[in-house]
Amino acid sequence: TGVDQAALAVAHDLGLATGGWCPPGYVDENGPIGPMAEAWHLKALPTTVWDEHQGFFESLKISFNSTDIWARRTLMNALESSGTLTILPKDTTIVDGTNLGIEVVKALKKPLLVLGAVWRSEDIKVFKTWLQENDIRVLNINGPRESSAPGIHLECQTLFQKLFSSVVEP
Numbered sequence: 001t002g003v004d005q006a007a008l009a010v011a012h013d014l015g016l017a018t019g020g021w022c023p024p025g026y027v028d029e030n031g032p033i034g035p036m037a038e039a040w041h042l043k044a045l046p047t048t049v050w051d052e053h054q055g056f057f058e059s060l061k062i063s064f065n066s067t068d069i070w071a072r073r074t075l076m077n078a079l080e081s082s083g084t085l086t087i088l089p090k091d092t093t094i095v096d097g098t099n100l101g102i103e104v105v106k107a108l109k110k111p112l113l114v115l116g117a118v119w120r121s122e123d124i125k126v127f128k129t130w131l132q133e134n135d136i137r138v139l140n141i142n143g144p145r146e147s148s149a150p151g152i153h154l155e156c157q158t159l160f161q162k163l164f165s166s167v168v169e170p
Contacts, residue, residue, distance in 0.1 A: 001029050002152040003087045003098075003117075003143025008040045010160035014168055020140070021045040021076045023069035029145055045073055053079065060107040062100070070097050074142070078104045081140030083111035085127070087156055089149040090116055101142035111136065117143075117152055119159040124166045131167065 011018050019041040026037040026044055037044075050072050057064065057075050064071045074097045078084055084105045088094065105112045111134035115123055130136070146153050 001146035002149060003145075003156050004141050005036070006153045006156040007085075007141040007160050007164075008036075008042075010157060011164055012040055014161075014164050016164060016168065017041075019043070020080070021073045023073050027069075029147055045069070045076055049076070057104070060104065062103045062107050064100055064104075068097075071100055074101050075104050077140045078108060078110065078142075081110070081138045083113070083130075083134050083136040083138075084140040084142050086112065086114045087117050087141070087143035087152075087159065088114060089144060089152050089155070090118060094144055094148065096145050096148040098142055098144050098148075101140075105140075105142070115159070117149075117155045117159060119162050123159065124162060127163045128166055 008018050020043070022033070022037055022042040022044060024044045024046065026032055026034050026042065036042075053076065054066055058066075064075065066072075078101060084101065086098065086102055086105075088098070102112065102114075111130065113127065113130045115126070131139075143149075143156070144152055
């Protein structure tokens with residue numbers, strides 16, 4: 001409902017490939033997102049896939065609730081990406097899975113870029129340089145959900161529009 005859906009919507013509108021894992025039943029914190037999940041090419045994370053990977057995540061020595069469907073999604077998307085862009089709102093303490101997303105990326109030793117939710121002109125250069133230097137081919141987006149940071153979805157749309165437009169081939 002927050003950062004990740006803002007990124008998916010903007011990327012889809014720009015014609016960029018989208019995808020990734022979502023909780024079983026194609027749900028977010030507000031309920032089913034079927035049509036959006038289909039448009040964004042999201043896959044519902046089956047228990048069998050989680051069962052194949054749970055031991056690996058436990059071996060990373062990070063703290064997570066293995067029955068939390070959102071934690072599972074966060075971990076799997078970090079694993080299957082080549083780098084993660086985390087968006088943090090200004091002056092908000094993060095209490096949702098955003099911190100888990102940062103922890104798992106660090107434990108996996110994958111590239112991590114953290115930006116603020118409010119667009120700044122220097123973000124484009126930082127983002128493009130980070131993508132190139134780390135050969136990011138599959139970008140994972142991490143950040144708070146709308147209920148943890150009210151207004152974050154709308155706030156991030158401008159940021160993602162600027163960032164993603166800067167890497168779209170004309």
